[in-house]
Amino acid sequence: MKTYTYTEARQQLAGLLDEASRKGEVRIRRRDGQLYALQPIRPTKSPLDVPSVKTDITLDEILDFIREGREAGLPNTRLQPTKARTQPKGRTKATKVPRSRG
Numbered sequence: 001m002k003t004y005t006y007t008e009a010r011q012q013l014a015g016l017l018d019e020a021s022r023k024g025e026v027r028i029r030r031r032d033g034q035l036y037a038l039q040p041i042r043p044t045k046s047p048l049d050v051p052s053v054k055t056d057i058t059l060d061e062i063l064d065f066i067r068e069g070r071e072a073g074l075p076n077t078r079l080q081p082t083k084a085r086t087q088p089k090g091r092t093k094a095t096k097v098p099r100s101r102g
Contacts, residue, residue, distance in 0.1 A: 003027040
């Protein structure tokens, strides 16, 4: 990786930006010896940012499909309750004990 002087970087800034985009990083050294890295910032996309689907189905039709599936008893594996956790050995479940009045 090539290191540019501050003067070179100032004179060729547009070229350095292009090089940083291609190679990921460009280094610039000041006269006092301090070294800097010029890096492009990569845009991050959300995993929830998905393209929409073009369809002629209305919201009411979608809700009807969901109701029909539920009424037909179709399994919905995504929303099934998880298995109950077992208590570790040696521990018992707390129970409510009635208070004596007196």
